[in-house]
């Protein structure tokens with residue numbers, strides 16, 4: 156080896172799931188652990204890692220441009236948040252009392268509030284304001300140890316306003332250290348001007364919105380809120396298949412509140428992921444397993460909606476051998492938090508996932524929910540040097556000592572983004 160741009164030494168414990176593929180079932184808890192480790196980086200990629208001594212031997216004679224000392228801290232792959240509604244206008248704290256008094260989420264939406272409230276603020280916001288607000292959220296995520304974030308549109312619900320949101324996500328991807336993966340979610344709610352005419356709105360999505368989004372290369376995925384009173388299974392199928400024909404892979408907000416058949420549909424259309432799944436049945440979980448769909452669980456949402464039911468992560472892992480991923484679902488209604496570390500704690504508390512499973516869910520399985528398992532999500536030679544340095548003695552400490560930010564530093568593409 157001739158040259159190394161950055162050598163990260165003094166790693167107390169390096170922990171990473173192995174390989175590039177989704178880690179299913181019991182394999183989720185098998186993580187690789189190396190004590191007293193080091194990682195060498197060149198041109199934004201990991202060129203070698205191992206025990207400090209092994210790395211020293213591999214680097215014998217190499218020119219090392221910069222060395223940083225992790226001083227005995229914990230190092231993991233950069234965390235990945237694969238489901239967020241990052242770009243939106245306004246906030247919904249004025250709905251808090253309504254929510255806490257027990258008015259159901261879908262009832263608030265049916266009354267023109269909820270998502271539709273944020274649609275109004277997003278339509279009214281300038282592109283500059285949307286950018287500025289989302290950039291501040293992205294800073295929070297980076298400080299939490301997150302290096303890649305998926306961002307959905309879906310608060311514009313007109314071609315013009317959906318494009319506005321998607322352009323903001325693109326500009327953030329270009330200007331912010333955190334990478335953004337963009338998803339078109341024009342089918343997030345039926346806007347007031349189409350009230351009672353959902354089918355016509357689906358026509359608009361399919362005929363007017365999707366072709367432009369695809370043509371402008373503004374999204375990689377298409378997502379639909381498949382839920383009672385929002386978009387039916389038939390409508391969801393139509394939108395996702397139209398998007399697939401234009402090159403956008405599928406994601407589904409499935410079986411969040413009512414078991415409508417969204418998860419089965421995810422299997423049928425070969426979606427990359429199915430999200431929420433609180434009400435998913437055993438049959439639908441089997442359909443996900445059969446087609447290799449990644450279940451993305453959002454325990455912050457059930458927590459914040461005050462639900463007593465939670466996604467059946469243990470069944471997904473133990474019975475159905477699924478590769479569970481975790482995400483914040485950051486949005487102004489059902490889960491207004493950027494903190495993936497809070498989600499890690501809730502996954503431990505309410506989903507009964509082990510710390511190692513949680514790490515796998517926030518790294519390699521999240522990467523695979525975004526089709527990026529070959530590039531990010533684990534510490535492997537040749538992969539992107541996205542690393543999070545935690546001020547924690549071990550992985551279990553992250554969900555255990557809750558309510559604080561454990562991140563000490565973040566290396567993104569081989570550069571110090573936080574230190």
Ligand code: NIG
Nearest residue numbers: 269270380484486487488489
């Ligand atoms: O994933 N369920 C639908 N969409 C979001 C919530 C959006 C909102 O309330 O603004 C979710 O929970």
Ligand code: FE
Nearest residue numbers: 238240408484
């Ligand atoms: Fe969501």
